[in-house]
Amino acid sequence: MSSSDPTSWSISPRIRRRDLLMGMAAAGGVAALSTLSFRYLTTANPQVSRQAQLERSVPFFGIHQAGIITPPPASALVVAFDITAATKADLIKLFQTLTQRIEFLTTGGTSADLNSKYPPNDSGILGTQIVPDNLTVTLAVGASLFDQRFGLSHLKPIRLATMPGFHNDQLDPNLCHGDLLLQLCANHIETSLHALRDIMKHASKYMLIRWQIDGFVSPNTLSKPHTTSQRNLLGFKDGTQNLDVTDAQFMDRIVWVQSNIGEPSWATGGTYQVVRIIRNLVERWDRTPLIDQEQIIGRSKDRGTPLGMKHEEDIPDYAKDPTGKKIPLDAHIRLANPRTEESKANLILRRGYNYSRGVDAAGQLDMGLLFVCFQADLEKGFITVQNRLNGEALEEYIKPIGGGFFFALPGVIDQSRYLGQTLLEGWFEGLTT
């Protein structure tokens, strides 16, 4: 775009190859940045004024993308795309454009002056001052990106594949898979919608929305580790035993792809992202006796404590309950995490949201869980956990209808780079081997 182009934003021209190579020297020192100082980021808190919330931002630059271990704000928008770019050169332009837009949108700024004979530069949803509002936009790629179109097949992350239909799935093809995935999270949904419209205005030449879904959670107001105030649409606390994202070494082992685990080297610092749209059959659930509901989940409904235990954060000792007297053998929490030595390898970082999409043809509410999780090894992580859940008692009340397997790209450390560069240009691989 020329600088006179009224749709362009005032962002300095960048991403020149020479700069990229110069920037390489700094790459070794970048690991220090991995300890993201996210402590000052909070999720939407009713105590904080709306203006203060709007002005909060999550740093865009870093060796990992934001929106993965950064705290989940109140709203999410997950959008999958088909790429329509025909050449690798256009694909690179697309990733550069996405990087520029994401950097701008997550940082904030002012929309350019308007000439009223042109369409406005910006949708105006946020007014003339674009506020960051804790927005993160996380870019991931699907297995189909590695087909014959762009010559990338040899670079596919080893575990990445098209999501299969699991035991209880009833997948709607219009809600599944995609070449690309954007996960937009913000304090307010209009911030994410604003970002999506901005991105589409700049990138529609090269990509097309395949499906999208939005989700919400109530702000997590409790600060105690391993407790949560968040409930899913079955009315149960969800996310209690999620992983400790402040433990950087633990995150490196469970979430971030490392250079020594057999993945293509461009993928270092990225992570496998699973999205599952899991419809909850809520009418039927609400007509189920409380005792059954609690046994199906394995927790008490009021306080979220594992059955037979005192506190929400208590860890069940299944060895002492081998026949499932307290927590049935097919209870959700027991199958999801049996708490054995082996199952420690199957941990996943969850980032779940609730969704509601109106009513179905039968007049029943279409709502449920927009499940998102991250892990360094898809096979050991989600796939193993899901296979353990096959046949769980909860299956009668839930129906996975969409989603997909993706790989969230490594982050970008500064303005000289763009998301996906290590994949598309391969220079990282060349210089480190």
Add this chain to the structure above:
Amino acid sequence: MSNRNVRYCQLCVAAVIMTLTIDACSSHQSTSNISDQPTHSSATAVDAPVKVTQSKLGTVITDYKAYVVGEVNKLADNTKVFTDAIKAGDLHKAQSLYAGTREHYERIEPVAELFSDLDGAIDARADDFAQKEKDPKWTGFHRIEMTLFQDKTTQGLAPLANKLMKDVSLLKAKVATLKIEPKVMVGGTGELVEEMSSKKITGEEDRYSGSDLSDFQANLDGSKKIVDLLQEQVHKTDPNLLTRIDENFNKIDTGIAKYKTTDGMFNGYVNYKKLTQSDRKALQSTLASLAEDLSLLRGTLGVS
């Protein structure tokens, strides 16, 4: 008159006076706004948009008017042959004339739509009516299309054929005396592409016949015609914009070229259902990019 009624009347009078005052204020204000800025260059265009832009666009508007009149005349001629075939009970002939007749309407849609009543009578789809396909108020091409292609008969269509002929003749008469505003012409090129992106690409327009690609081509023709006429002016201000628009037009041409056929049923195109998912997606994306560029034309040419 009771006290209450008297009071009500007083309120009415007060309300009328207030309305008049507000009207007077607002019109005064807008006048002074313009006259306050006579030296501001952009205010000139605001002052007399039509005058300035028409002189800038010169004969282009006249040329476009001639194109529109030519198309509406062909529409009327072809509608005569089409409706005659229906009334003669010649199903095959009526079916094969359907797409080629509509083409002339689709090329000038932004102008035809200025006459919204006629547009509704000629080109509405069942979705626009409360009782959908059973609604007796539904008339025009698509109503006839349903009987011709779904029920595969001409029976009962004579009154609808007569009405279509009458409406098209009326449109022809109205277009003949129409003064085309620059913004209708310049905006029309993007409007045609929006039509293609939202209606034609989904196959919902000609759902009974599957002749959407013919409409698609006609919208494209109409949009290109406008850009052709404007190209000199656009080139002067923003040659890159013109290049991008031409590139996208070419991409769409190439994208649909492989669906051309010599088999006559759909005006030179195969059934819309043959369009593959991947070709459709490529077209959707190009249309979106084209629409973004075309939306800059009014600003580029300074048409208010």
